[in-house]
Amino acid sequence: MNQFTERYKTITNADLLRVIENQSDYQPEAVEAAKTEINQRNLSDEELTEAKRELEAERQEYQKQNEKKTEAQQKVKTLGTVVFDTINPIQKSAPTAERLIRLITIVFGLIAVYKWSSQFGLVKFMLTDDLAGWDLSMVEYFLPLIILPVALIIFWARKKSGWILMAAYLTYSATSAFGLIIMTWNMEPLGIPALDSLFPQTSTTTQILTTLFFGGTLWGLTKKEIKEHFSIKRQTAIATIVIAGILTILFIAPFLLI
Numbered sequence: 001m002n003q004f005t006e007r008y009k010t011i012t013n014a015d016l017l018r019v020i021e022n023q024s025d026y027q028p029e030a031v032e033a034a035k036t037e038i039n040q041r042n043l044s045d046e047e048l049t050e051a052k053r054e055l056e057a058e059r060q061e062y063q064k065q066n067e068k069k070t071e072a073q074q075k076v077k078t079l080g081t082v083v084f085d086t087i088n089p090i091q092k093s094a095p096t097a098e099r100l101i102r103l104i105t106i107v108f109g110l111i112a113v114y115k116w117s118s119q120f121g122l123v124k125f126m127l128t129d130d131l132a133g134w135d136l137s138m139v140e141y142f143l144p145l146i147i148l149p150v151a152l153i154i155f156w157a158r159k160k161s162g163w164i165l166m167a168a169y170l171t172y173s174a175t176s177a178f179g180l181i182i183m184t185w186n187m188e189p190l191g192i193p194a195l196d197s198l199f200p201q202t203s204t205t206t207q208i209l210t211t212l213f214f215g216g217t218l219w220g221l222t223k224k225e226i227k228e229h230f231s232i233k234r235q236t237a238i239a240t241i242v243i244a245g246i247l248t249i250l251f252i253a254p255f256l257l258i
Contacts, residue, residue, distance in 0.1 A: 004033035013043060013051035014058070021055070097225040104166070104217060105156045112148045119145060144172065163230040164240050167221055171244035174214035179252040181207045 008016060008030075019026050019034035026034075043051070116123075123142070147169050154162030181204060220226065222237055 004030045005036070008033050008037045012054075013038070013041070013047060014054035017051050017055050018058075097223075097229045100220055100223070100226060101155070101158075101229065104221070105152055108148065108166075108217075109152055112152060115145055115148070144169065158230065160230050160232060163221065163227070163232050164236070167218065167237065167240045168244040170214050170218040170221065171241050172248045174211055174218055175245050175248040176252060177207060177211040177214060179249075181211065 004027075008019075016034045016038045019030055020038065023031045123145075126142075147165060151162060151165035151169055155166045156162070218241070222241075226232075227234075227237060
């Protein structure tokens, strides 16, 4: 009698067959104990067939799980390759419409994640605190946070409405950034060091780069091959940008006139 004899008296027939059929995975004493136990049970043909059926079902389930795992790994690998090819600064040819669409989605997806993570505390306060007050200014403040992820999802799905929402968001962002430049130029220091340090102004260089970033992305969005990808006509593109620009100017005008 070895150390496995008593233990194997309590395991199932399928478990015993597993040990016998996979001898290389077990100690010789374990295999011998399994053979002895299976013989002592004097299994009928039906019991033996049922045990083998259980073992085969386990094998198929294990194989299915491995296939799912391999498929998931392949998807991650493919996604990683797509992302790398998209953001790789060294390109053998000019960016295609598909590559530009992927690049815009990736970059602004990261921006959306950053914006939501940085504003999470305020969002939680506005949704849960009784002291939070919703007015038009708060709606206007949170609207871009909501529009961007929605626009990205539809844009990635290659829907016409996705292009329109992205163009409107980029127009709003570029116009707002340019308006902030004008507002900063017209703003004079308070003359009180403590207050000036409490409310520091963003550098003009940063504001200009931000304007160029959003404006440049908007320009890329209006490229002929991108518009054709989304079935966007020239009139639709112009109307989207003009309307979004006018609405943004109307919104920021009171701040510029202060």
